[in-house]
Amino acid sequence: MDATTAASSALEVLSRTFGFPNFRGAQEQIIGHVAGGGDALVLMPTGGGKSLCYQIPALLRDGTGIVVSPLIALMQDQVQALRQLGLRAAFLNSTLALDEQRQVEQRLLAGELDLLYVAPERLLTERFLSLLDQAQIALFAIDEAHCVSQWGHDFRPEYVQLNILHERWPTVPRIALTATADSPTRNEIVTRLDLGRAEQFVSSFDRPNIRYRIVEKQNPRQQLLRFLREEHPNDAGIVYCLSRRRTEETADFLAANGFPALPYHAGLSSEVRRAHQAEFLNGEGVIICATIAFGMGIDKPDVRFVAHLDLPKSIEAYYQETGRAGRDGLPADAWLTYGLNDVVTLRRLIEDSEADERFKRVELHKLNALLGLCETTRCRRQVLLDYFGETGTDACGNCDTCLTPVECYDGTVVAQKALSCIYRTEQRFGAGYLVNVLLGKADARIRRFGHDRVSTFGIGTELSAEQWKSVYRQLVAAGLIKVDVEGHGGLQLNWERCRPILRGEQRIDLRRDPDRKHNRGERREP
Ligand code: ADP
Ligand code: ZN
Numbered sequence: 001m002d003a004t005t006a007a008s009s010a011l012e013v014l015s016r017t018f019g020f021p022n023f024r025g026a027q028e029q030i031i032g033h034v035a036g037g038g039d040a041l042v043l044m045p046t047g048g049g050k051s052l053c054y055q056i057p058a059l060l061r062d063g064t065g066i067v068v069s070p071l072i073a074l075m076q077d078q079v080q081a082l083r084q085l086g087l088r089a090a091f092l093n094s095t096l097a098l099d100e101q102r103q104v105e106q107r108l109l110a111g112e113l114d115l116l117y118v119a120p121e122r123l124l125t126e127r128f129l130s131l132l133d134q135a136q137i138a139l140f141a142i143d144e145a146h147c148v149s150q151w152g153h154d155f156r157p158e159y160v161q162l163n164i165l166h167e168r169w170p171t172v173p174r175i176a177l178t179a180t181a182d183s184p185t186r187n188e189i190v191t192r193l194d195l196g197r198a199e200q201f202v203s204s205f206d207r208p209n210i211r212y213r214i215v216e217k218q219n220p221r222q223q224l225l226r227f228l229r230e231e232h233p234n235d236a237g238i239v240y241c242l243s244r245r246r247t248e249e250t251a252d253f254l255a256a257n258g259f260p261a262l263p264y265h266a267g268l269s270s271e272v273r274r275a276h277q278a279e280f281l282n283g284e285g286v287i288i289c290a291t292i293a294f295g296m297g298i299d300k301p302d303v304r305f306v307a308h309l310d311l312p313k314s315i316e317a318y319y320q321e322t323g324r325a326g327r328d329g330l331p332a333d334a335w336l337t338y339g340l341n342d343v344v345t346l347r348r349l350i351e352d353s354e355a356d357e358r359f360k361r362v363e364l365h366k367l368n369a370l371l372g373l374c375e376t377t378r379c380r381r382q383v384l385l386d387y388f389g390e391t392g393t394d395a396c397g398n399c400d401t402c403l404t405p406v407e408c409y410d411g412t413v414v415a416q417k418a419l420s421c422i423y424r425t426e427q428r429f430g431a432g433y434l435v436n437v438l439l440g441k442a443d444a445r446i447r448r449f450g451h452d453r454v455s456t457f458g459i460g461t462e463l464s465a466e467q468w469k470s471v472y473r474q475l476v477a478a479g480l481i482k483v484d485v486e487g488h489g490g491l492q493l494n495w496e497r498c499r500p501i502l503r504g505e506q507r508i509d510l511r512r513d514p515d516r517k518h519n520r521g522e523r524r525e526p
Contacts, residue, residue: 010035013056017085024049026201034139034175035060039198041145041189042177045205046320047299047327050177051078054141055115057175059087063136064113068120069143070156075117082115091117092128108135120147120158129168137172140165142193145176149188150359154180163194174198180316183389205319205388209326210334212380212399214373216470216513217339220309221253227307227335228259234285235304240321242310242345244291250309251289264290295321301328307335311342313349314366315373315387338374340431340473343367344489351485368479375477377406377511411471411510412501414463418471419480419498421456425449427484427492431472434491435465470513478508 010031014020023031026042027049034040035057044050058065069075075091082089090104090113107113108131122128148159165174176193178185190196215223224239239254241247244265254261260283262276280286281300288294292312306325312318318336326332350363369387376383379395379402395402421434436443437451440458451457460468472491475481480497484490500506 009060010056013059014052017059017087018052018056023052025203027052030175030201031056031060033199033201034173037171037173039173039195040175041186041195041198041200042175042203043181043186043201044177044179044203045207046179046323048179048203050143050179053177054139054143054175055082055087057173058115058138058141061138061173063111063138064108065115065138065141066123066132067115067117067141067143068123068162069117070120070147070154070159071144072119075119079115079117087114088112089115089117092122093117093119094122105131111136120156120162124158124161124164129164132169137169140169140172140174142174142176143178145178145189145193146180146185148192149181149185150362160192163192166194180320182316182387186389202389204385205390206381206385206393207323207326208396208398209329210322210332210398212322212334212384214336214338214380214400216466216473217337217342218466220337221250223337224250224307224309225254225257227305228254228287231333232305236280236283236285236300237287237303237305237307238294238321238324239287239289239307239309240312241289241291242342246309247289247291251287254287254289259287260285261287261289264288264294266291266293292317292321295324298324299327300324302330303327303332304330305333305335307333309337311336311338311346311370311374313346313363313370315370315384316366318370318373319384319388336374340469340476340483341489343371343473343476344430344483344485347483347485348489368477371473371477375474375511377401377408377509407512408509409512410507411474412504412507414460414471414510415475415480415501415508416504417456417460418468418475419493419502421454421460422481422491422493424454424456425451428487428490430489430491431469434472435460435468438463438468439465467513471510474510480508 010028014023025044025048030040030042030053034054042050042053054065054067072093072095075093079089079091090107092101092104108116118128142162144154147154147156148162149155176189176195178189181189239250241250244267247263247265251261251263262279264273264276276288280288303325306322308321312321322334325334346367347364350360350367353360373380373383380399381396382393385393417438421438425434425437433445436446437454437457438460440461442452446452463471472481476483480494480501482492482494484492501508
């Protein structure tokens, strides 16, 4: 079928079968392209409407659309929804009994399926591949295509072998879809899945109604409480924490302060998790305090805020998690508290993991990119979108750095003092200790180590303790300081980067953290 006929029938299928009057964003072009036999790589944020991009072409073309999907639960939901629309859909995965599997296979061979969802490991069996040889295939859809990337944290080894589809059925169109792909990931998808000639459809990742705000961590629970009281007294939202225990403590704390808050993490029984999830979906203004175990497949449009009490592990994770706010398009907040201890904790988690060195390097690199976002003086949204390859956007006017522009100052001398202090105390201590030395506060520990006698003792009285902590955070984010996670999280100099600053050959600008009292900004319609 040529692209024009495909387009007009696509609209018909959209309204007749799915009951929607118009396409969204690039759906129409994508569907026309794939229905016409072209390969496509689709980057679209979660909730953007990726499924129709392969479902409609599968209906328009002869034969069965084969959908590769790694998530068994989502597979079942999709198939159920399609059946309710009257479509002939089925899935094949390990949850089916043998006779059910044979039945599905028979329907495939008989041409009685519009769409067949398969797990990648199933698809790749010789049995299934030879079955496909006897079937008529409308297209291959590769969902969650970023799973092919070792760069990403969802890496699935089977995905790498999916280029076999192209080799074995070169004329069947393929459409790869993902919601998470920075440019290295995108390149990897193209190479590994042999999509060099595929057309790329990249939607904007911008979520203009979400207001991004990142504040320094002081007393996180009290900060959270104030944020909720002042801005979201009756709203539903999600509070993300790093540990299971912290989700429970936070939920208890909020409940004690009059907020309907419930914990959610993988350590709770499935009944409790289901009950809390249902409460969140159906109740009024319920707050879920969750680890990242919460969120996959949650489709609640009126989540008014997503708060992070701990640093997420990457910009992708931050984007995914905050992206659960404001699906209805109305104003929503993404609020995060962050401090240097988070960096130490996350670095240690990465270092201590079982992963290989290459993977750890990637994870550290991602964490650093996130620190860059936290410490940026630019528009946060611009930094986010840049990261996803969307460059050249304007400052948004709806993030903290836009609403309260960050003041910068020549921080060369301050940085020299901060770095020297690390050196003079032998690169073994964390920021709290270093700040006390700079401020000349000789506590017992400092006296014990004799650091009340080093040349940097008491040379930093021009800044407050909070300001010095901010300086250290910025220097870590800028890569001048490393965190020693094998030891006790002490700060160490990255000599190559520090030398020109210590020698006065290079100037460094630092941000002056805005006064917290004026750091709220007026709410504006997006
Ligand atoms: P994604 O896979 O990109 O996260 P989905 O395909 O699940 O997104 O679509 C998200 C929601 O948007 C679904 O409820 C879907 O029915 C709806 N949707 C998709 N396309 C359209 C459209 N053209 N018009 C109206 N609703 C749509
Ligand atoms: Zn902005």
